[in-house]
Amino acid sequence: MIFEILTTTFMGGIALKAFVKKKGLATNDSGKIQRIISLSGLNVKDGKETLTTQLIRKKSYEWGMEYAYRIPLGRSYDDYLAKQRVLEDGLNNRRQRISIADLKSLQLDENIIDNLKTLWTNKLTERKEIEIIFDGLLKIRVYNEPLPLQVPFEPGVNWSVPVGVTRDKNTFRYHDFEKIPHLVTGGSSGYGKSTFINSMITSLLQSQPDYVSFYLIDLKGGVELCDYESIKQTVSIAYEPEEALTTLQAAYDQMRTIQNRLRFLGKKNVQEAGIKERYFVIIDEVGELNPAEAVGTPDRKLKEECQKLMSQISRLGRGLGFRQILATQYPTGDVIPRQCKQNSDAKLSFRVQSATASKVVLDETGAELLPQIKGRAIYQTADKREILQTPLITSEIIQKTLAPYVVEKVEKEVIVLEQAEVEQPRGIDTIIIEEI
Numbered sequence: 456m457i458f459e460i461l462t463t464t465f466m467g468g469i470a471l472k473a474f475v476k477k478k479g480l481a482t483n484d485s486g487k488i489q490r491i492i493s494l495s496g497l498n499v500k501d502g503k504e505t506l507t508t509q510l511i512r513k514k515s516y517e518w519g520m521e522y523a524y525r526i527p528l529g530r531s532y533d534d535y536l537a538k539q540r541v542l543e544d545g546l547n548n549r550r551q552r553i554s555i556a557d558l559k560s561l562q563l564d565e566n567i568i569d570n571l572k573t574l575w576t577n578k579l580t581e582r583k584e585i586e587i588i589f590d591g592l593l594k595i596r597v598y599n600e601p602l603p604l605q606v607p608f609e610p611g612v613n614w615s616v617p618v619g620v621t622r623d624k625n626t627f628r629y630h631d632f633e634k635i636p637h638l639v640t641g642g643s644s645g646y647g648k649s650t651f652i653n654s655m656i657t658s659l660l661q662s663q664p665d666y667v668s669f670y671l672i673d674l675k676g677g678v679e680l681c682d683y684e685s686i687k688q689t690v691s692i693a694y695e696p697e698e699a700l701t702t703l704q705a706a707y708d709q710m711r712t713i714q715n716r717l718r719f720l721g722k723k724n725v726q727e728a729g730i731k732e733r734y735f736v737i738i739d740e741v742g743e744l745n746p747a748e749a750v751g752t753p754d755r756k757l758k759e760e761c762q763k764l765m766s767q768i769s770r771l772g773r774g775l776g777f778r779q780i781l782a783t784q785y786p787t788g789d790v791i792p793r794q795c796k797q798n799s800d801a802k803l804s805f806r807v808q809s810a811t812a813s814k815v816v817l818d819e820t821g822a823e824l825l826p827q828i829k830g831r832a833i834y835q836t837a838d839k840r841e842i843l844q845t846p847l848i849t850s851e852i853i854q855k856t857l858a859p860y861v862v863e864k865v866e867k868e869v870i871v872l873e874q875a876e877v878e879q880p881r882g883i884d885t886i887i888i889e890e891i
């Protein structure tokens with residue numbers, strides 16, 4: 456019996472070695488990365504010397520491996536980012552994709568060849584994803600599993616909304632509008648901006664239906680946000696730039712009203728005053744309000760006016776309970792007003808077409824290197840940058856969430872008027888003249 460086990464194991468070992476040799480399977484990503492770096496010209500020639508990208512350490516995590524490098528003088532993080540695709544393709548080269556961990560998991564029994572074939576077939580359909588970050592050292596993370604292609608919607612609590620699933624043990628990341636009030640999102644057409652906006656609005660309606668108000672501007676012909684037109688939480692909605700000015704003006708006036716109220720109460724911000732209402736100004740395709748693209752003087756003036764209001768809302772909104780979300784599929788030049796960009800500490804970028812476009816949304820390159828997967832995005836805050844898969848919300852969930860809040864148009868106008876009255880502060884210098 457012992458003899459039998461020993462011979463099977465021995466024969467299995469020989470078969471495994473032969474298979475690996477035949478398929479040319481290298482099992483070492485570290486060596487491969489080093490070779491790709493060298494072959495793609497990332498090392499630097501200094502006279503006779505070659506300054507190399509030096510591996511400092513490698514560490515194994517649950518999700519995969521992290522390799523930390525010191526980069527040579529004369530190279531930047533961007534140089535390595537530009538080679539991300541080369542690195543990823545090199546690591547996914549079909550001839551060399553089985554790791555030692557994979558081989559260890561194999562059963563060394565009489566079915567060894569069949570087991571190997573199954574492993575080989577599975578491996579051919581799997582793709583390793585990598586991420587490159589820089590924090591003084593260049594870190595290349597090689598993930599065992601790709602992120603899921605679809606993630607279901609999960610609502611947030613209070614003022615947090617779902618952003619997506621991260622590689623960090625597939626945990627859901629939420630964006631908290633109380634901590635970071637404004638957000639910019641961008642990406643080429645069809646990668647998931649509108650879907651993200653829909654899950655954000657739905658989440659807010661589920662978590663804060665009594666305190667959330669929306670000022671919506673949908674300049675994509677009304678196809679994306681029209682579902683929210685008839686809910687009581689939508690104070691104003693616009694589908695054309697002229698209407699956008701009215702909506703922004705309404706938001707701005709409301710913001711000033713709250714400012715007066717806080718002044719009257721002697722409080723610094725809504726949190727201190729215990730004011731629970733929050734106002735979300737959401738503009739889908741902010742590029743349509745770019746004065747640089749205006750046709751004629753009146754159009755330019757209108758768009759300049761809109762941008763001025765957007766800048767004011769982003770500058771003053773934080774303490775007054777105003778949150779601004781700007782979305783664009785044309786991330787070029789000044790499409791997002793500079794002040795809005797500076798006041799938005801959170802950015803969510805889906806795949807874009809160029810490094811320049813990535814810089815417009817994120818202030819950094821990288822979003823052009825995202826895989827061509829819908830919903831795949833980079834979420835960046837002041838201290839963190841993560842790749843994640845945003846949730847895919849279904850229209851059934853949206854409609855079910857909206858249903859209790861749908862009101863008739865006339866009824867809605869009364870609500871808006873009533874709201875304006877409630878918000879109107881009774882300042883000490885208010886004069887009330889009554890007819891007797």
Ligand SMILES: Nc1ncnc2c1ncn2[C@@H]1O[C@H](COP(=O)(O)OP(=O)(O)OP(=O)(O)O)[C@@H](O)[C@H]1O
Pocket residue numbers: 604605606642643644645646647648649650651675784829830831844845846847
């Ligand atoms: N998170 C996601 N996961 C999987 N699929 C998604 C996700 N988001 C969007 N999609 C798919 O991509 C399609 C387009 O998404 P969406 O309309 O949100 O893109 P967009 O970036 O707003 O494009 P455009 O700017 O042209 O309107 C959706 O209909 C859906 O099928």
